[in-house]
Amino acid sequence: xxxxxxxxxxxxxxxxxxxxxxxxxxxxxxxxxxxYELAExxxxxxxxxxxxxxxxxxxxxxxxxxxxxxxDEEAMLWEAYHVKDNSRLGCQIHITEDLEGLELEIxxxx
Amino acid sequence: xxxxxILIIGAGPTGLFAVFEAGLLQLKCHIIDxxxxxxxxxxxxxxKKPIFDIPGYPSVxxxxxxxxxxxxxKQFQPGFTLGETAETIEKxxxxxxxxxxxxxxxxxxxxxxxxxxxxxxEPRKPILKDIEFYEKEDRxxxxxxxxxxxxxxxxxxxxxxxxxALDWSIFLSxxxxxxxxxxxxxxxxxxxxxxxxxxxxxxxxxxxxVTPAEVVGFNGSERITAVDxxxxxARMKVECDYFIPLFxxxxxxxxxxxxxxxxxxxxxxxxxxxxxxxxIDGIYAIGDVNIYPGKLKLILCGFHEATLMCQSVxxxxxxxxxxxxxYTTVSGVDGFDGTRKEAEKAVVKSID
Numbered sequence: 001x002x003x004x005x006x007x008x009x010x011x012x013x014x015x016x017x018x019x020x021x022x023x024x025x026x027x028x029x030x031x032x033x034x035x036y037e038l039a040e041x042x043x044x045x046x047x048x049x050x051x052x053x054x055x056x057x058x059x060x061x062x063x064x065x066x067x068x069x070x071x072d073e074e075a076m077l078w079e080a081y082h083v084k085d086n087s088r089l090g091c092q093i094h095i096t097e098d099l100e101g102l103e104l105e106i107x108x109x110x
Numbered sequence: 111x112x113x114x115x116i117l118i119i120g121a122g123p124t125g126l127f128a129v130f131e132a133g134l135l136q137l138k139c140h141i142i143d144x145x146x147x148x149x150x151x152x153x154x155x156x157x158k159k160p161i162f163d164i165p166g167y168p169s170v171x172x173x174x175x176x177x178x179x180x181x182x183x184k185q186f187q188p189g190f191t192l193g194e195t196a197e198t199i200e201k202x203x204x205x206x207x208x209x210x211x212x213x214x215x216x217x218x219x220x221x222x223x224x225x226x227x228x229x230x231x232e233p234r235k236p237i238l239k240d241i242e243f244y245e246k247e248d249r250x251x252x253x254x255x256x257x258x259x260x261x262x263x264x265x266x267x268x269x270x271x272x273x274x275a276l277d278w279s280i281f282l283s284x285x286x287x288x289x290x291x292x293x294x295x296x297x298x299x300x301x302x303x304x305x306x307x308x309x310x311x312x313x314x315x316x317x318x319x320v321t322p323a324e325v326v327g328f329n330g331s332e333r334i335t336a337v338d339x340x341x342x343x344a345r346m347k348v349e350c351d352y353f354i355p356l357f358x359x360x361x362x363x364x365x366x367x368x369x370x371x372x373x374x375x376x377x378x379x380x381x382x383x384x385x386x387x388x389x390i391d392g393i394y395a396i397g398d399v400n401i402y403p404g405k406l407k408l409i410l411c412g413f414h415e416a417t418l419m420c421q422s423v424x425x426x427x428x429x430x431x432x433x434x435x436x437y438t439t440v441s442g443v444d445g446f447d448g449t450r451k452e453a454e455k456a457v458v459k460s461i462d
Contacts, residue, residue: 042376046228046361052155053360075271075299079234079357110360 005097010061010105011038021095029090030056033106043109049091054080056090057107064102065093082107112189114140116423117209117219119196119366122150124397124412125225126179126188131420133186133446134438137427140189140217142196142209144230144364146256149176151227154359158273158301165410175409185445191215193256195230197365205392212365221392221423224371224378225416226399228361236269236355240328244353250334252354261286267337267348269325270356271295276304278356283316290318290348292325292339320346325353369393377401385422386415392426394419 002024009032010016021032030045033056047053051072057080060067067085069077073092077083087107093099116132118125121143129139147153149172152161157173164170170178194211199222201207209217233253235241245251255261255278266286268279271293277300279291291308298305311317320339327338329347336349363376371388372379378395380386382402386394396419397412405411424433442452 040376042228042363047155050156050159052358071297072299075295075297078295079271 003097005095005100007032007095007099008061008101008103009033009036009038009058010103012106012108021099023095023097025095027095029058029093029095029104031091032095033090039106044106045091051076051089051092054089054110057082057087057110058090058093058104059084059107060086060088061103061105062101064099081110111208112140112191112215112217114138114189114217114219115427116140116221116223116420117142117207117217118188118223118225119143119209120150120225120227120397120399121145121148121190121192122225122227122397122412123152123175123179123409124227124416125150125223126176126183127413128223128225128396128416128420129183129186129188130179131417132423133183134436134443135420135424135433137420137423138188138446139186140191140219142191142194142211142217144193144195144232146193146254148180148190148192149173151231152176154231154274161409163408163410185443185447185449185451187446191217193254195364199369199393201390201392207392220427221394223416223419223423224366224388224393224395224399225397225412226363226366226395227397229366229376229399230362230364231359232362232364233355233359234357236325236357238325238327244328244330244334249332250328250330250350250352252352253356255282255354258282258285261352263287264351265349266290267292267325267339267350267353268356269293269353270358271298272356272358273300273304274358275356276300276308278354279317280304280307280311283311288318289316290320290350292320292323294322294324296321320348325355328353363399371395374401377405382415384418386419387422394422 004020007021019036044056046055054076073089115137116139118141121141132139152172153176160169194213196209197212198210262285264286265288267290269292283289312319323339323341325337326340329336336347337353339346378400380395380400386396388395396415398407444450
């Protein structure tokens with residue numbers, strides 16, 4: 001039985017949430033944010049997860065995951081606003097058991 | 111004034127399919143869309159990507175689904191107002207509506223179906239001094255290619271690194287006098303055949319590539335005569351008649367948000383127990399733009415919602431008039447253009 005993991009997400013109002021994420025539902029961080037409604041619907045995951053809008057941009061706050069971006073993600077972040085060195089696109093972070101304890105902050109709206 | 115039975119706002123898959131279901135009920139449709147071509151997100155965001163959850167299609171490219179829908183609704187002769195945004199709505203005493211676009215085009219309809227998806231796609235504009243001046247009255251900055259003929263024999267500068275920048279550079283290289291493509295990186299992100307084609311055209315000197323570079327300023331007192339481009343800290347001036355920045359589009363609910371409709375979570379609340387009507391009698395919302403308990407933003411759900419909406423509009427326009435649902439296989443499809451599609455009759459014949 002796959003274990004749910006705990007992820008810490010700070011929303012756009014600065015409120016920190018501790019959420020449980022399933023690891024067996026082929027979910028990503030953008031979808032996790034939407035499922036807990038941590039950002040207003042319509043302001044996150046606009047393109048549906050194709051790395052084409054940057055509305056799910058997050059800042060990675062600890063070293064649970066690498067900051068390495070895939071090529072699609074990198075190309076989108078070249079053109080996005082509010083990009084920092086620790087920016088990733090939530091839709092490109094697949095939820096696995098390795099993400100236990102990950103801390104993120106949702107970037108401002110594009 | 112354009113007159114129709116159902117005025118559909120949004121030419122995405124849901125809006126297009128509504129034309130078909132309306133046509134079966136003898137209702138005429140007209141569609142308004144802010145983008146210059148039909149298809150909505152499918153045409154604008156991901157035309158070359160496959161969709162796997164359209165019933166009956168194990169896989170279909172988004173662009174092909176739009177082409178097929180256009181073919182499917184052809185005989186019902188929908189009207190289109192493209193490249194304009196529905197801005198204001200007025201309800202007349204006789205229950206009809208007048209919708210006016212940002213360019214002043216007026217439409218009168220017996221019912222309104224908002225199929226606006228994520229909203230109006232607004233171009234992401236580069237932050238440049240005086241850009242507001244040059245984007246008006248054909249002074250040289252365009253965010254969409256509405257009519258390619260306008261660029262015939264002209265000098266064009268396109269900025270951007272995605273599919274639309276690549277595809278329009280390819281297309282306009284055959285129309286314009288010159289095409290210069292400016293991008294912040296050396297790498298482009300698009301369909302492989304588009305990237306390869308641009309490489310080919312660059313080698314053939316039909317497209318001039320300037321990378322890694324950025325347009326940083328404009329020249330010209332009445333309209334654009336040249337743009338300033340910064341390449342590796344150095345400045346260069348490129349003479350041009352048009353500058354087309356293609357940095358993607360952001361959806362906004364737009365002026366519809368001020369129509370007095372009940373909005374929840376950036377979507378329009380509808381009655382899903384019955385007919386997808388909004389809080390305003392005669393205005394419906396279908397597809398991704400609406401919300402109700404259990405809502406799923408799927409194309410296939412949009413098709414269903416469009417179908418029920420059309421039945422409701424039929425009853426609204428023809429109160430008390432009898433109608434029973436018919437199967438197209440049985441009754442065929444009679445187009446407003448005089449065409450008829452029907453199933454081939456079975457033969458009744460003895461076999462010796």
